[in-house]
Amino acid sequence: MQIAFIGLGNMGAPMAANLAAAGHTVTGFDTAGTTAQGVTNADTVEAAVASAEVVITMLPNGAILRAVADQVIPAMQAGATLVDCSTVDVDSACAVAAQATEAGLLAVDAPVSGGVGGAAGGTLTFMAGGSAQAFAVAEPLFDIMGQKAVHCGESGAGQAAKICNNMILGVTMIATCEAFALADKLGLDRQKMFDVVSTSSGYSWTMNAYTPAPGVGATSPADNGYQPGFAAELMLKDLRLSQQAAESADADTPMGQLASALYEQFVETEGGKGMDFSTMLPRFEKRGRGA
Numbered sequence: 225m226q227i228a229f230i231g232l233g234n235m236g237a238p239m240a241a242n243l244a245a246a247g248h249t250v251t252g253f254d255t256a257g258t259t260a261q262g263v264t265n266a267d268t269v270e271a272a273v274a275s276a277e278v279v280i281t282m283l284p285n286g287a288i289l290r291a292v293a294d295q296v297i298p299a300m301q302a303g304a305t306l307v308d309c310s311t312v313d314v315d316s317a318c319a320v321a322a323q324a325t326e327a328g329l330l331a332v333d334a335p336v337s338g339g340v341g342g343a344a345g346g347t348l349t350f351m352a353g354g355s356a357q358a359f360a361v362a363e364p365l366f367d368i369m370g371q372k373a374v375h376c377g378e379s380g381a382g383q384a385a386k387i388c389n390n391m392i393l394g395v396t397m398i399a400t401c402e403a404f405a406l407a408d409k410l411g412l413d414r415q416k417m418f419d420v421v422s423t424s425s426g427y428s429w430t431m432n433a434y435t436p437a438p439g440v441g442a443t444s445p446a447d448n449g450y451q452p453g454f455a456a457e458l459m460l461k462d463l464r465l466s467q468q469a470a471e472s473a474d475a476d477t478p479m480g481q482l483a484s485a486l487y488e489q490f491v492e493t494e495g496g497k498g499m500d501f502s503t504m505l506p507r508f509e510k511r512g513r514g515a
Protein backbone atom coordinates (compact mmCIF):
# COMPACT_ATOMS: atom_id res chain seq x y z
CA MET A 225 0.00 0.00 0.00
CA GLN A 226 1.12 3.61 -0.62
CA ILE A 227 1.10 5.31 2.78
CA ALA A 228 1.95 8.89 3.77
CA PHE A 229 3.02 9.46 7.39
CA ILE A 230 2.86 13.04 8.69
CA GLY A 231 4.54 13.70 12.06
CA LEU A 232 7.63 11.55 12.60
CA GLY A 233 8.20 12.30 16.31
CA ASN A 234 8.70 9.97 19.28
CA MET A 235 5.59 7.96 18.37
CA GLY A 236 5.25 8.56 14.63
CA ALA A 237 8.78 7.56 13.61
CA PRO A 238 8.68 4.02 15.00
CA MET A 239 5.07 3.52 13.79
CA ALA A 240 6.08 4.56 10.25
CA ALA A 241 9.16 2.35 10.41
CA ASN A 242 7.00 -0.66 11.35
CA LEU A 243 4.73 -0.05 8.34
CA ALA A 244 7.77 0.15 6.04
CA ALA A 245 9.27 -2.99 7.58
CA ALA A 246 6.00 -4.81 6.82
CA GLY A 247 6.48 -4.06 3.11
CA HIS A 248 4.39 -0.92 2.59
CA THR A 249 5.74 2.06 0.66
CA VAL A 250 5.86 4.89 3.20
CA THR A 251 6.47 8.54 2.36
CA GLY A 252 7.07 10.76 5.37
CA PHE A 253 6.90 14.43 6.25
CA ASP A 254 7.75 16.30 9.44
CA THR A 255 8.34 20.05 9.78
CA ALA A 256 11.33 19.27 12.03
CA GLY A 257 12.92 17.23 9.20
CA THR A 258 12.89 13.99 11.22
CA THR A 259 12.67 10.72 9.36
CA ALA A 260 12.24 7.01 10.10
CA GLN A 261 13.86 3.79 9.02
CA GLY A 262 12.63 2.61 5.63
CA VAL A 263 10.68 5.84 5.05
CA THR A 264 11.41 8.29 2.20
CA ASN A 265 10.75 11.90 3.14
CA ALA A 266 8.96 14.27 0.75
CA ASP A 267 9.86 17.97 0.44
CA THR A 268 6.33 19.17 1.16
CA VAL A 269 3.33 17.75 2.97
CA GLU A 270 1.28 18.00 -0.26
CA ALA A 271 3.87 15.92 -2.17
CA ALA A 272 3.91 13.33 0.64
CA VAL A 273 0.16 12.67 0.42
CA ALA A 274 -0.49 13.13 -3.34
CA SER A 275 -0.39 9.45 -4.33
CA ALA A 276 -1.16 7.90 -0.94
CA GLU A 277 -4.04 5.48 -0.44
CA VAL A 278 -3.83 6.11 3.31
CA VAL A 279 -2.51 9.22 5.06
CA ILE A 280 -1.62 8.81 8.75
CA THR A 281 -1.06 11.82 11.02
CA MET A 282 0.68 11.69 14.43
CA LEU A 283 0.80 15.29 15.63
CA PRO A 284 1.06 17.18 18.94
CA ASN A 285 -2.46 18.68 19.26
CA GLY A 286 -5.81 19.56 17.69
CA ALA A 287 -4.78 23.01 16.39
CA ILE A 288 -1.83 21.51 14.48
CA LEU A 289 -4.01 18.66 13.22
CA ARG A 290 -6.57 21.17 11.85
CA ALA A 291 -3.80 23.16 10.13
CA VAL A 292 -2.27 20.01 8.60
CA ALA A 293 -5.74 18.78 7.53
CA ASP A 294 -6.30 22.08 5.67
CA GLN A 295 -3.14 21.34 3.68
CA VAL A 296 -3.46 17.61 3.09
CA ILE A 297 -7.19 17.09 2.44
CA PRO A 298 -7.21 19.09 -0.86
CA ALA A 299 -3.99 17.33 -1.92
CA MET A 300 -5.24 13.75 -1.34
CA GLN A 301 -6.59 11.55 -4.12
CA ALA A 302 -10.35 10.87 -4.18
CA GLY A 303 -11.38 7.86 -2.12
CA ALA A 304 -8.20 7.83 0.00
CA THR A 305 -8.38 7.44 3.79
CA LEU A 306 -7.15 9.90 6.44
CA VAL A 307 -6.22 8.22 9.74
CA ASP A 308 -5.37 10.53 12.62
CA CYS A 309 -3.54 8.75 15.46
CA SER A 310 -2.77 11.90 17.51
CA THR A 311 -4.47 12.53 20.84
CA VAL A 312 -6.63 15.61 20.22
CA ASP A 313 -9.89 17.16 21.42
CA VAL A 314 -13.10 15.46 20.27
CA ASP A 315 -14.27 18.63 18.47
CA SER A 316 -11.11 18.81 16.31
CA ALA A 317 -11.36 15.10 15.51
CA CYS A 318 -14.98 15.49 14.38
CA ALA A 319 -14.28 18.69 12.40
CA VAL A 320 -11.38 17.10 10.48
CA ALA A 321 -13.42 13.96 9.77
CA ALA A 322 -16.32 16.09 8.44
CA GLN A 323 -13.94 18.09 6.24
CA ALA A 324 -12.42 14.87 4.86
CA THR A 325 -15.82 13.31 4.19
CA GLU A 326 -16.96 16.43 2.36
CA ALA A 327 -13.88 16.15 0.14
CA GLY A 328 -14.80 12.56 -0.82
CA LEU A 329 -12.33 10.88 1.54
CA LEU A 330 -12.73 8.31 4.32
CA ALA A 331 -11.64 9.34 7.82
CA VAL A 332 -10.76 7.59 11.09
CA ASP A 333 -9.73 9.09 14.43
CA ALA A 334 -7.53 6.44 16.04
CA PRO A 335 -5.58 7.59 19.10
CA VAL A 336 -3.31 5.05 20.72
CA SER A 337 -2.37 3.69 24.09
CA GLY A 338 0.98 2.03 24.79
CA GLY A 339 3.51 4.85 24.59
CA VAL A 340 6.87 4.95 22.86
CA GLY A 341 7.64 1.32 23.81
CA GLY A 342 4.38 0.16 22.24
CA ALA A 343 5.07 2.22 19.11
CA ALA A 344 8.54 0.70 18.71
CA GLY A 345 7.38 -2.84 19.48
CA GLY A 346 4.24 -2.70 17.34
CA THR A 347 2.08 -3.41 20.38
CA LEU A 348 -0.11 -0.28 20.54
CA THR A 349 -3.84 -0.37 21.23
CA PHE A 350 -5.88 1.68 18.73
CA MET A 351 -9.29 3.09 19.65
CA ALA A 352 -11.00 4.14 16.47
CA GLY A 353 -13.93 6.33 15.43
CA GLY A 354 -15.38 6.50 11.92
CA SER A 355 -17.48 4.52 9.45
CA ALA A 356 -17.17 0.74 9.19
CA GLN A 357 -15.81 1.23 5.66
CA ALA A 358 -13.05 3.58 6.87
CA PHE A 359 -12.15 1.31 9.79
CA ALA A 360 -11.87 -1.67 7.41
CA VAL A 361 -9.26 0.20 5.34
CA ALA A 362 -7.20 1.14 8.40
CA GLU A 363 -7.50 -2.10 10.37
CA PRO A 364 -4.70 -4.06 8.59
CA LEU A 365 -2.35 -1.15 9.31
CA PHE A 366 -3.43 -1.09 12.98
CA ASP A 367 -2.59 -4.81 13.07
CA ILE A 368 1.00 -4.00 12.01
CA MET A 369 1.49 -1.06 14.40
CA GLY A 370 -0.43 -2.56 17.29
CA GLN A 371 -1.81 -5.62 19.01
CA LYS A 372 -5.42 -4.52 19.34
CA ALA A 373 -7.81 -2.17 17.54
CA VAL A 374 -11.31 -1.42 18.84
CA HIS A 375 -13.85 0.24 16.56
CA CYS A 376 -15.54 2.46 19.15
CA GLY A 377 -18.20 4.13 16.98
CA GLU A 378 -18.59 7.12 14.67
CA SER A 379 -16.10 9.99 14.28
CA GLY A 380 -14.78 11.24 17.62
CA ALA A 381 -15.52 7.97 19.43
CA GLY A 382 -11.83 6.98 19.41
CA GLN A 383 -10.81 10.24 21.06
CA ALA A 384 -13.71 9.92 23.53
CA ALA A 385 -12.51 6.45 24.58
CA LYS A 386 -8.93 7.64 24.90
CA ILE A 387 -9.66 10.60 27.18
CA CYS A 388 -12.10 8.62 29.35
CA ASN A 389 -9.45 5.91 29.80
CA ASN A 390 -6.76 8.44 30.63
CA MET A 391 -9.01 10.33 33.03
CA ILE A 392 -9.38 7.06 34.98
CA LEU A 393 -5.60 6.57 34.76
CA GLY A 394 -4.76 10.06 36.11
CA VAL A 395 -7.28 9.87 38.94
CA THR A 396 -6.19 6.34 39.88
CA MET A 397 -2.49 7.20 39.86
CA ILE A 398 -3.14 10.08 42.26
CA ALA A 399 -5.25 7.86 44.54
CA THR A 400 -2.57 5.14 44.54
CA CYS A 401 0.21 7.63 45.33
CA GLU A 402 -1.65 9.42 48.11
CA ALA A 403 -2.51 6.05 49.67
CA PHE A 404 1.19 5.01 49.64
CA ALA A 405 2.14 8.36 51.24
CA LEU A 406 -0.56 7.92 53.91
CA ALA A 407 0.60 4.35 54.55
CA ASP A 408 4.16 5.67 55.07
CA LYS A 409 2.94 8.12 57.69
CA LEU A 410 0.99 5.35 59.41
CA GLY A 411 4.19 3.28 59.64
CA LEU A 412 3.05 0.64 57.16
CA ASP A 413 5.79 -1.09 55.17
CA ARG A 414 5.42 -0.38 51.42
CA GLN A 415 5.90 -4.01 50.45
CA LYS A 416 3.12 -5.07 52.86
CA MET A 417 0.91 -2.28 51.51
CA PHE A 418 1.51 -3.60 47.97
CA ASP A 419 0.95 -7.24 48.99
CA VAL A 420 -2.44 -6.36 50.48
CA VAL A 421 -3.77 -3.79 48.00
CA SER A 422 -2.60 -5.60 44.85
CA THR A 423 -4.74 -8.58 45.88
CA SER A 424 -7.61 -6.64 47.46
CA SER A 425 -10.36 -4.33 46.27
CA GLY A 426 -8.00 -1.32 45.98
CA TYR A 427 -6.04 -2.98 43.19
CA SER A 428 -5.64 -1.19 39.89
CA TRP A 429 -3.37 -1.01 36.86
CA THR A 430 -1.41 1.78 38.57
CA MET A 431 -0.84 -0.35 41.67
CA ASN A 432 -0.32 -3.76 40.05
CA ALA A 433 1.32 -3.03 36.69
CA TYR A 434 2.95 0.40 37.16
CA THR A 435 3.65 0.47 40.91
CA PRO A 436 4.73 4.04 41.76
CA ALA A 437 6.94 2.96 44.73
CA PRO A 438 10.59 2.09 43.92
CA GLY A 439 11.60 -1.51 44.64
CA VAL A 440 8.02 -2.63 45.22
CA GLY A 441 5.64 -4.46 42.90
CA ALA A 442 5.96 -4.17 39.13
CA THR A 443 9.13 -2.82 37.57
CA SER A 444 8.18 0.70 36.52
CA PRO A 445 9.62 4.22 36.03
CA ALA A 446 9.79 4.47 39.87
CA ASP A 447 12.64 1.96 39.65
CA ASN A 448 14.43 4.20 37.17
CA GLY A 449 14.52 7.52 39.03
CA TYR A 450 10.98 8.35 37.80
CA GLN A 451 12.23 8.96 34.23
CA PRO A 452 9.27 8.59 31.82
CA GLY A 453 7.53 6.26 30.88
CA PHE A 454 4.57 8.49 30.47
CA ALA A 455 5.52 12.07 31.27
CA ALA A 456 3.45 14.15 33.71
CA GLU A 457 2.89 16.84 31.06
CA LEU A 458 1.34 14.26 28.68
CA MET A 459 -0.98 13.14 31.50
CA LEU A 460 -1.88 16.81 32.01
CA LYS A 461 -2.61 17.20 28.29
CA ASP A 462 -5.03 14.25 28.35
CA LEU A 463 -6.71 15.38 31.59
CA ARG A 464 -7.25 18.84 30.10
CA LEU A 465 -8.80 17.25 27.01
CA SER A 466 -11.10 15.23 29.28
CA GLN A 467 -12.24 18.40 31.05
CA GLN A 468 -12.71 20.26 27.75
CA ALA A 469 -14.90 17.39 26.56
CA ALA A 470 -16.77 17.25 29.88
CA GLU A 471 -17.53 20.96 29.61
CA SER A 472 -18.80 20.73 26.05
CA ALA A 473 -20.92 17.63 26.90
CA ASP A 474 -22.11 19.05 30.28
CA ALA A 475 -20.77 16.03 32.20
CA ASP A 476 -20.01 16.26 35.94
CA THR A 477 -16.40 15.02 36.44
CA PRO A 478 -15.17 16.29 39.82
CA MET A 479 -12.37 13.73 40.19
CA GLY A 480 -11.10 14.37 36.67
CA GLN A 481 -11.23 18.10 37.37
CA LEU A 482 -9.19 17.74 40.56
CA ALA A 483 -6.68 15.40 38.89
CA SER A 484 -6.24 17.95 36.10
CA ALA A 485 -5.64 20.75 38.66
CA LEU A 486 -3.13 18.62 40.60
CA TYR A 487 -1.13 17.64 37.52
CA GLU A 488 -1.23 21.28 36.37
CA GLN A 489 0.25 22.43 39.69
CA PHE A 490 2.81 19.61 39.59
CA VAL A 491 3.94 20.30 36.00
CA GLU A 492 3.81 24.09 36.05
CA THR A 493 5.03 25.05 39.53
CA GLU A 494 6.51 21.98 41.24
CA GLY A 495 9.13 20.74 38.77
CA GLY A 496 7.08 17.79 37.50
CA LYS A 497 7.73 18.53 33.80
CA GLY A 498 9.87 15.80 32.26
CA MET A 499 9.20 13.40 35.14
CA ASP A 500 7.04 10.30 34.93
CA PHE A 501 3.40 10.81 35.96
CA SER A 502 3.96 8.41 38.90
CA THR A 503 6.28 11.03 40.47
CA MET A 504 3.09 12.03 42.29
CA LEU A 505 4.30 9.62 45.02
CA PRO A 506 7.50 11.53 45.98
CA ARG A 507 5.41 14.71 45.66
CA PHE A 508 2.86 13.50 48.25
CA GLU A 509 5.63 12.05 50.45
CA LYS A 510 7.02 15.52 51.05
CA ARG A 511 3.70 17.12 51.95
CA GLY A 512 1.54 17.40 55.03
CA ARG A 513 -2.12 18.41 55.13
CA GLY A 514 -1.23 22.11 55.06
CA ALA A 515 0.87 21.88 51.89
Ligand code: NAD
Binds near residue numbers: 233257282284288458
Ligand atom coordinates in the same frame (compact mmCIF):
# COMPACT_ATOMS: atom_id res chain seq x y z
P1 NAD B 1 6.35 14.47 19.31
O1 NAD B 1 6.34 15.91 19.69
O2 NAD B 1 7.58 13.65 19.57
O3 NAD B 1 6.01 14.32 17.73
C1 NAD B 1 5.16 15.18 17.02
C2 NAD B 1 5.85 15.47 15.69
O4 NAD B 1 4.98 16.26 14.88
C3 NAD B 1 7.16 16.25 15.84
O5 NAD B 1 8.23 15.54 15.24
C4 NAD B 1 6.86 17.57 15.12
O6 NAD B 1 8.01 18.13 14.46
C5 NAD B 1 5.79 17.15 14.13
N1 NAD B 1 5.01 18.27 13.63
C6 NAD B 1 4.53 19.34 14.32
N2 NAD B 1 3.85 20.15 13.49
C7 NAD B 1 3.86 19.56 12.25
C8 NAD B 1 3.32 19.91 11.00
N3 NAD B 1 2.62 21.03 10.83
N4 NAD B 1 3.55 19.08 9.95
C9 NAD B 1 4.29 17.96 10.10
N5 NAD B 1 4.83 17.57 11.28
C10 NAD B 1 4.62 18.37 12.34
O7 NAD B 1 5.08 13.81 20.02
P2 NAD B 1 4.78 12.25 20.24
O8 NAD B 1 5.23 11.86 21.60
O9 NAD B 1 5.23 11.50 19.04
O10 NAD B 1 3.18 12.29 20.31
C11 NAD B 1 2.39 12.43 19.15
C12 NAD B 1 0.93 12.30 19.53
O11 NAD B 1 0.71 11.02 20.15
C13 NAD B 1 0.43 13.34 20.54
O12 NAD B 1 -0.85 13.73 20.19
C14 NAD B 1 0.48 12.58 21.86
O13 NAD B 1 -0.46 13.10 22.79
C15 NAD B 1 0.09 11.19 21.42
N6 NAD B 1 0.59 10.12 22.31
C16 NAD B 1 1.85 10.15 22.79
C17 NAD B 1 2.28 9.13 23.63
C18 NAD B 1 3.68 9.12 24.18
O14 NAD B 1 3.95 8.33 25.10
N7 NAD B 1 4.60 9.92 23.65
C19 NAD B 1 1.41 8.08 23.97
C20 NAD B 1 0.12 8.06 23.43
C21 NAD B 1 -0.28 9.09 22.60
